Amino acid sequence: MRAGGEDPENGSKRRRRRVGIVDVAAAAGVSRQTVSNVLNGRSEYYSEPTREKVAAAMLSLGYQPDRAAQSLRSRRTRQIGYHIFGEQLDLAQGFTLHFLQSLVKSAAEVDHQVLVFTHRHDDPLAVFEDLVARHAVDAFVLSESGVDDPRARFLADNGIPFACFGRLAPDLPQHWVDVDNVAGMRAVIDLLVADGHVRFAYLGADGDQYWKVERREGFTQGLAEHGIRAPKASVFQGSDQGIRRRARRLLGDRNPPTAIVTGSDAVGAVVVHVAQALGLRVGVDVAITGFDGGAVGLMSEPTLTTARIPVELVSEHLIARCLRQVEHGHDGRPGLLLPTELVRGDST
Amino acid sequence: MRAGGEDPENGSKRRRRRVGIVDVAAAAGVSRQTVSNVLNGRSEYYSEPTREKVAAAMLSLGYQPDRAAQSLRSRRTRQIGYHIFGEQLDLAQGFTLHFLQSLVKSAAEVDHQVLVFTHRHDDPLAVFEDLVARHAVDAFVLSESGVDDPRARFLADNGIPFACFGRLAPDLPQHWVDVDNVAGMRAVIDLLVADGHVRFAYLGADGDQYWKVERREGFTQGLAEHGIRAPKASVFQGSDQGIRRRARRLLGDRNPPTAIVTGSDAVGAVVVHVAQALGLRVGVDVAITGFDGGAVGLMSEPTLTTARIPVELVSEHLIARCLRQVEHGHDGRPGLLLPTELVRGDST
DNA sequence: CCGGCCGCGTTGAACGTTCCAGCGAACAGC
DNA sequence: GCTGTTCGCTGGAACGTTCAACGCGGCCGG
Numbered sequence: 001m002r003a004g005g006e007d008p009e010n011g012s013k014r015r016r017r018r019v020g021i022v023d024v025a026a027a028a029g030v031s032r033q034t035v036s037n038v039l040n041g042r043s044e045y046y047s048e049p050t051r052e053k054v055a056a057a058m059l060s061l062g063y064q065p066d067r068a069a070q071s072l073r074s075r076r077t078r079q080i081g082y083h084i085f086g087e088q089l090d091l092a093q094g095f096t097l098h099f100l101q102s103l104v105k106s107a108a109e110v111d112h113q114v115l116v117f118t119h120r121h122d123d124p125l126a127v128f129e130d131l132v133a134r135h136a137v138d139a140f141v142l143s144e145s146g147v148d149d150p151r152a153r154f155l156a157d158n159g160i161p162f163a164c165f166g167r168l169a170p171d172l173p174q175h176w177v178d179v180d181n182v183a184g185m186r187a188v189i190d191l192l193v194a195d196g197h198v199r200f201a202y203l204g205a206d207g208d209q210y211w212k213v214e215r216r217e218g219f220t221q222g223l224a225e226h227g228i229r230a231p232k233a234s235v236f237q238g239s240d241q242g243i244r245r246r247a248r249r250l251l252g253d254r255n256p257p258t259a260i261v262t263g264s265d266a267v268g269a270v271v272v273h274v275a276q277a278l279g280l281r282v283g284v285d286v287a288i289t290g291f292d293g294g295a296v297g298l299m300s301e302p303t304l305t306t307a308r309i310p311v312e313l314v315s316e317h318l319i320a321r322c323l324r325q326v327e328h329g330h331d332g333r334p335g336l337l338l339p340t341e342l343v344r345g346d347s348t
Numbered sequence: 349m350r351a352g353g354e355d356p357e358n359g360s361k362r363r364r365r366r367v368g369i370v371d372v373a374a375a376a377g378v379s380r381q382t383v384s385n386v387l388n389g390r391s392e393y394y395s396e397p398t399r400e401k402v403a404a405a406m407l408s409l410g411y412q413p414d415r416a417a418q419s420l421r422s423r424r425t426r427q428i429g430y431h432i433f434g435e436q437l438d439l440a441q442g443f444t445l446h447f448l449q450s451l452v453k454s455a456a457e458v459d460h461q462v463l464v465f466t467h468r469h470d471d472p473l474a475v476f477e478d479l480v481a482r483h484a485v486d487a488f489v490l491s492e493s494g495v496d497d498p499r500a501r502f503l504a505d506n507g508i509p510f511a512c513f514g515r516l517a518p519d520l521p522q523h524w525v526d527v528d529n530v531a532g533m534r535a536v537i538d539l540l541v542a543d544g545h546v547r548f549a550y551l552g553a554d555g556d557q558y559w560k561v562e563r564r565e566g567f568t569q570g571l572a573e574h575g576i577r578a579p580k581a582s583v584f585q586g587s588d589q590g591i592r593r594r595a596r597r598l599l600g601d602r603n604p605p606t607a608i609v610t611g612s613d614a615v616g617a618v619v620v621h622v623a624q625a626l627g628l629r630v631g632v633d634v635a636i637t638g639f640d641g642g643a644v645g646l647m648s649e650p651t652l653t654t655a656r657i658p659v660e661l662v663s664e665h666l667i668a669r670c671l672r673q674v675e676h677g678h679d680g681r682p683g684l685l686l687p688t689e690l691v692r693g694d695s696t
Numbered sequence: 697c698c699g700g701c702c703g704c705g706t707t708g709a710a711c712g713t714t715c716c717a718g719c720g721a722a723c724a725g726c
Numbered sequence: 727g728c729t730g731t732t733c734g735c736t737g738g739a740a741c742g743t744t745c746a747a748c749g750c751g752g753c754c755g756g
């Protein structure tokens with residue numbers, strides 16, 4: 001029975017009241033507090049038979065706890081804030097949405113919800129304080145966080161719980177989860193070397209985010225391990241346009257690389273693009289790899305060989321870390337580095 | 349002064365209490381209710397001088413209303429639920445995120461927040477009812493809504509406020525905002541015809557969503573208006589792979605189209621891709637157009653000529669429609685059709 | 697001069713939950 | 727037998743806000 005109209009049963013006084021904890025208590029023949037205890041799983045305060053009675057009553061009355069009331073009294077909102085940049089106009093959007101979906105799912109599993117917000121341009125940090133002051137969220141999840149992320153610094157300074165997707169400076173509390181970009185990239189190189197490639201190039205988006213630097217590092221380290229030296233000119237980071245230009249130049253060379261490693265699926269897709277425009281068969285004439293494992297790589301043709309980021313694990317851990325801080329007031333554990341998963345596509 | 353530690357000023361009793369409406373009332377020398385009235389802008393219940401006193405007190409105390417308490421008493425959460433599909437693995441993701449950003453911004457402007465959620469697979473509709481029953485949200489915004497969207501039908505049946513980005517069946521309350529795809533596509537055709545194109549083809553993603561059908565319709569209508577007939581074979585809707593194949597076939601023809609119109613920027617980018625792989629200069633040898641005006645089209649090379657969806661307007665109206673229902677219990681206004689904006693890129 | 701109404705306020709009572717202190721019974725230790 | 731402790735449970739009192747109802751002076755129409 002969904003919502004609905006009249007209900008004579010409870011028409012004695014005024015308008016129909018919401019079924020609350022008191023109704024459940026009455027139905028189960030216990031006190032409010034006991035119902036509350038059952039609801040919150042404080043198993044040391046009730047016996048098994050009581051739990052069953054209460055559970056039955058809740059079910060038959062279709063009881064749902066009221067978030068607002070719970071929040072007011074317990075000072076916990078069961079909501080996690082996710083900061084989304086307002087302008088962000090690049091191809092990483094696909095990945096961001098994918099991550100957000102995953103985050104929402106992970107939060108739902110522990111009965112939490114995700115509140116998405118943007119900052120005001122005049123004071124980008126104010127909104128973080130506001131949201132927690134007004135009791136809209138318990139904690140924050142930040143993605144695209146740089147090592148010296150001002151948001152993280154601000155939150156840490158104010159003792160507001162948070163967790164970042166991306167590493168943080170050592171003097172900040174290590175509330176982060178990240179993937180091992182170096183290892184992931186090295187695995188990609190291993191695969192390419194095993195495939196017999198000898199001439200390599202690296203293309204990535206510009207910026208000094210940890211992951212961008214690391215993936216490039218992974219590239220050179222991986223090659224070094226196989227005794228291959230990457231010439232300076234073959235490693236490039238730049239804008240979308242710059243990458244296209246460089247890719248064209250590399251591939252038009254009379255001694256072109258046999259494998260182009262890129263810093264993300266988005267860049268990889270662009271390079272595939274350029275290669276095909278030059279009449280090359282990707283996966284045959286030249287190998288191209290990405291990094292991420294999201295939709296972009298899967299939808300490209302040919303599909304990209306890539307290091308998949310375990311998005312589900314990442315978000316799960318981020319949520320867990322937030323909750324730990326909310327409950328314990330801190331999270332003693334160090335940052336968490338997760339491995340990527342090598343996914344072989346048709347581009348190599 | 350941000351948060352902070354000790355504050356001797358109020359150390360008389362227990363721990364430091366949150367600054368609430370009563371503190372403001374005391375500081376301003378008025379009653380709780382008056383502060384509340386000022387806060388909620390019920391201007392018929394207070395005079396201008398009182399308003400100023402209260403405002404000054406709020407400012408000096410740094411008062412922020414507590415969302416939880418407000419929600420509990422007023423039965424309004426000031427939160428809007430946005431449903432995001434859990435699996436969605438296509439290139440429209442970029443647009444979805446763009447739209448979400450815009451929605452968040454529009455909501456923020458009327459002091460509302462956006463709660464993102466996904467459905468459970470066993471009962472996709474349950475979560476909608478849950479969220480409103482537990483007082484987590486006041487209303488829902490649905491995007492990617494089909495004409496006969498089951499979510500919209502469910503919400504309408506249960507009297508839950510909502511607004512859709514996308515048209516709805518006539519027997520449903522017309523809580524929707526949409527763009528005029530037909531007109532937008534016709535404008536694109538007009539431009540192409542003015543540029544001297546004579547042989548056209550249409551490529552779009554498959555599916556029977558209103559917008560997909562409409563954009564295709566706009567294509568044929570637009571051509572008809574100029575006395576051009578589009579042969580059956582030149583109009584195609586299919587999967588990503590299918591589109592690539594068809595594009596290759598079209599462009600490899602000995603009498604290829606001079607302009608390829610596509611149903612979205614994502615498809616447009618793919619087609620640009622294919623054309624370049626065949627050695628064609630997009631914008632010179634062949635014109636290609638998109639539809640959306642998001643990042644994909646802007647980041648592609650050359651940039652796509654496209655019909656831009658006024659995302660900001662759309663989300664603004666969606667939020668407005670939600671609020672109207674929450675406040676009035678309904679929204680008498682009919683669906684809203686917004687025009688697109690023709691954006692000329694380098695692909696034509 | 698009276699009744700009604702309007703402008704501007706006020707106070708008590710919710711809203712639905714969890715916190716806090718306590719309480720009886722059972723069960724132990726000495 | 728007395729004290730202490732744990733288990734399971736209870737009722738009163740918040741949490742910070744808005745709702746509902748009412749007060750009171752002044753103004754207006756009759």
